Amino acid sequence: MENTKKTTIHDIAEKLNVTASTVSRALKGNPRISDSTKKAVLKTARELNYEPNHIASALRSGRTQLIGMLVPTINRSFFSSIIRGVEEVANSLDYRVIVSQSNEVLDNEENAVKAFLNARVDGIIASIGKNTQQFDHYKQVLERGLPLILFDRTTPHLQTGQVVIDDYQGAYLATTHLLEQGCRKIAHFTTERKIDIYKERYRGYLNALQDYQVKPNEALVFSGNLQLEDGRAHTKALLRKGEAFDGIFSASDYAAMGAMQVLKENGLKIPEDVALVGFLNEPFTSFTDPPLTTVNQFPIEMGHTAANLFFHALNAEKKKIVPKKTVIQPELIIRASSLKKKP
Amino acid sequence: MENTKKTTIHDIAEKLNVTASTVSRALKGNPRISDSTKKAVLKTARELNYEPNHIASALRSGRTQLIGMLVPTINRSFFSSIIRGVEEVANSLDYRVIVSQSNEVLDNEENAVKAFLNARVDGIIASIGKNTQQFDHYKQVLERGLPLILFDRTTPHLQTGQVVIDDYQGAYLATTHLLEQGCRKIAHFTTERKIDIYKERYRGYLNALQDYQVKPNEALVFSGNLQLEDGRAHTKALLRKGEAFDGIFSASDYAAMGAMQVLKENGLKIPEDVALVGFLNEPFTSFTDPPLTTVNQFPIEMGHTAANLFFHALNAEKKKIVPKKTVIQPELIIRASSLKKKP
DNA sequence: TTGTACGCGTTATCAA
DNA sequence: TTGATAACGCGTACAA
Numbered sequence: 001m002e003n004t005k006k007t008t009i010h011d012i013a014e015k016l017n018v019t020a021s022t023v024s025r026a027l028k029g030n031p032r033i034s035d036s037t038k039k040a041v042l043k044t045a046r047e048l049n050y051e052p053n054h055i056a057s058a059l060r061s062g063r064t065q066l067i068g069m070l071v072p073t074i075n076r077s078f079f080s081s082i083i084r085g086v087e088e089v090a091n092s093l094d095y096r097v098i099v100s101q102s103n104e105v106l107d108n109e110e111n112a113v114k115a116f117l118n119a120r121v122d123g124i125i126a127s128i129g130k131n132t133q134q135f136d137h138y139k140q141v142l143e144r145g146l147p148l149i150l151f152d153r154t155t156p157h158l159q160t161g162q163v164v165i166d167d168y169q170g171a172y173l174a175t176t177h178l179l180e181q182g183c184r185k186i187a188h189f190t191t192e193r194k195i196d197i198y199k200e201r202y203r204g205y206l207n208a209l210q211d212y213q214v215k216p217n218e219a220l221v222f223s224g225n226l227q228l229e230d231g232r233a234h235t236k237a238l239l240r241k242g243e244a245f246d247g248i249f250s251a252s253d254y255a256a257m258g259a260m261q262v263l264k265e266n267g268l269k270i271p272e273d274v275a276l277v278g279f280l281n282e283p284f285t286s287f288t289d290p291p292l293t294t295v296n297q298f299p300i301e302m303g304h305t306a307a308n309l310f311f312h313a314l315n316a317e318k319k320k321i322v323p324k325k326t327v328i329q330p331e332l333i334i335r336a337s338s339l340k341k342k343p
Numbered sequence: 344m345e346n347t348k349k350t351t352i353h354d355i356a357e358k359l360n361v362t363a364s365t366v367s368r369a370l371k372g373n374p375r376i377s378d379s380t381k382k383a384v385l386k387t388a389r390e391l392n393y394e395p396n397h398i399a400s401a402l403r404s405g406r407t408q409l410i411g412m413l414v415p416t417i418n419r420s421f422f423s424s425i426i427r428g429v430e431e432v433a434n435s436l437d438y439r440v441i442v443s444q445s446n447e448v449l450d451n452e453e454n455a456v457k458a459f460l461n462a463r464v465d466g467i468i469a470s471i472g473k474n475t476q477q478f479d480h481y482k483q484v485l486e487r488g489l490p491l492i493l494f495d496r497t498t499p500h501l502q503t504g505q506v507v508i509d510d511y512q513g514a515y516l517a518t519t520h521l522l523e524q525g526c527r528k529i530a531h532f533t534t535e536r537k538i539d540i541y542k543e544r545y546r547g548y549l550n551a552l553q554d555y556q557v558k559p560n561e562a563l564v565f566s567g568n569l570q571l572e573d574g575r576a577h578t579k580a581l582l583r584k585g586e587a588f589d590g591i592f593s594a595s596d597y598a599a600m601g602a603m604q605v606l607k608e609n610g611l612k613i614p615e616d617v618a619l620v621g622f623l624n625e626p627f628t629s630f631t632d633p634p635l636t637t638v639n640q641f642p643i644e645m646g647h648t649a650a651n652l653f654f655h656a657l658n659a660e661k662k663k664i665v666p667k668k669t670v671i672q673p674e675l676i677i678r679a680s681s682l683k684k685k686p
Numbered sequence: 687t688t689g690t691a692c693g694c695g696t697t698a699t700c701a702a
Numbered sequence: 703t704t705g706a707t708a709a710c711g712c713g714t715a716c717a718a
């Protein structure tokens with residue numbers, strides 16, 4: 001039961017009457033080693049149940065095989081799926097992932113990055129906080145020459161690898177779809193914050209209207225926090241104002257859900273009276289009644305891409321490769337909430 | 344931009360004309376040190392921007408401040424919430440969490456544990472795979488004297504700390520609630536697998552019936568995988584058989600959702616014709632129409648508890664404290680899907 | 687192809 | 703209270 005002493009390369013060396021260096025080389029596949037000793041080493045390593053000590057190796061080599069991953073909230077489908085994606089790629093390359101969450105608080109963000117650096121991670125994959133306007137902690141990462149990959153919530157203030165989805169395109173697809181279903185008075189739920197992704201979604205919405213010769217109506221655009229309650233409030237406001245509308249494109253599934261509730265409470269039919277499209281592809285969207293049309297951001301693939309960029313940067317490092325920005329194309333998932341014309 | 348040389352305790356020592364040992368002691372709050380030198384050390388540490396090297400410390404002390412956390416699936420609300428809970432406690436104690444997922448495959452499970460051990464984690468918090476019947480990899484953890492905490496999916500084959508919810512009680516509450524709403528012919532969706540938690544839920548269901556003098560009817564119990572499709576199939580089977588039923592207690596929200604769909608498709612009213620209760624408190628349950636009554640397992644709290652048990656075991660370690668099993672009491676979240684009697 | 691020798695940064699032990 | 707020294711386990715110039 002007790003902490004049986006772990007075997008080290010020295011134990012193997014002793015048993016074979018060679019030195020630890022030889023064993024180290026044999027285990028690492030160093031070419032400057034004879035086949036016979038290599039075989040012997042591997043054999044006794046198995047026999048003695050040798051497991052390499054990553055810590056010692058890390059201290060010596062400066063590589064921990066650890067990736068620090070920072071997300072705003074671990075338990076949100078979008079983010080946990082991205083973690084999943086990163087973990088899949090990382091594990092396949094014998095890397096491990098440390099996760100931390102910022103809860104959108106700058107202080108936590110800074111502490112997490114610092115903790116990652118202290119843990120001597122080989123690099124960081126992060127999504128920056130909603131309100132973060134200060135990027136020194138990230139700059140430090142870059143100054144140390146460590147790979148830093150940003151996903152979803154990125155910033156032009158950092159010259160580094162990024163993965164985002166094409167928010168403009170997602171919004172354009174969503175709005176176009178509503179237009180093709182015959183909607184002409186389409187409301188939009190968005191947020192005031194200065195995050196690029198919402199600006200892009202708004203732009204996609206406007207451009208789609210334009211392309212269908214529909215004049216934008218500011219009275220149909222609502223800003224809030226894009227939560228369920230906001231969606232409810234916006235929809236109630238719409239109904240109260242008596243402003244005619246036949247479709248809603250919400251930049252978030254939650255606000256779309258709020259709209260669905262209020263519309264139903266008021267006896268309006270979805271999609272006949274009002275067609276509804278959300279954004280995020282939250283798991284619940286397929287379970288609403290009617291199921292909610294939404295935009296898939298492919299979070300697992302996003303995780304894969306982020307990890308791939310990471311390893312790309314890790315291997316390039318010194319060669320100062322130009323930071324890549326990868327844009328993932330979203331997909332419109334059409335469900336009953338927007339299908340006026342049966343196909 | 345280049346990898347500026349990190350300052351070490353030696354740099355501080357040199358500057359102050361003391362030895363590294365003194366600096367180390369000062370930084371670690373060792374009592375055998377004068378206040379003046381301690382202050383001086385801390386001051387120059389700040390000046391030189393000193394950051395401790397966890398790796399070196401880990402190699403020397405044998406403690407990495409890392410927890411290996413193994414879950415079946417990272418991107419499932421229940422599990423990601425538990426990860427969140429563990430992370431919160433761990434971070435507050437300056438520990439980091441490495442996550443891996445098994446995807447319910449024994450092989451992945453073994454590899455993950457092995458990887459954790461190689462990374463020299465200070466211990467492991469895990470939920471075992473659905474089909475895992477072989478626990479040698481976990482026994483190895485215990486044999487090395489490392490803390491191992493199991494949550495949700497546990498096993499009597501391992502003598503170690505565990506956190507589970509009281510599945511029996513959750514099921515009992517759910518079924519009792521249906522009975523109090525006037526249901527007398529209550530169907531149950533479960534799974535054949537030999538996992539304790541589903542057996543317990545079944546037991547809770549039976550005992551509740553018994554306590555209300557309702558004779559159990561085997562024709563109302565269905566086994567499957569508890570996914571949406573299973574719930575749909577079970578409900579269709581119920582309707583086809585013509586077996587009368589006025590309530591369903593599903594051991595999973597997904598199967599309950601399937602039931603809701605089929606009932607609505609057949610023009611049955613929820614809860615008037617059939618009252619519905621699920622289990623898990625998946626996020627989508629509050630968004631269904633009607634919202635689904637379900638059982639909350641308090642996953643974040645579960646994570647907190649698991650982490651607390653972990654640190655308890657870590658600090659006890661040699662003293663061979665008896666492995667604790669913590670049972671969390673679930674809560675019935677009553678929503679419209681089961682509320683026949685308006686309160 | 688293998689061995690020698692040293693260092694990565696920290697901490698534990700012993701001595702002063 | 704502080705210093706000197708060694709050691710944690712591994713990797714890598716350099717030499718042989």
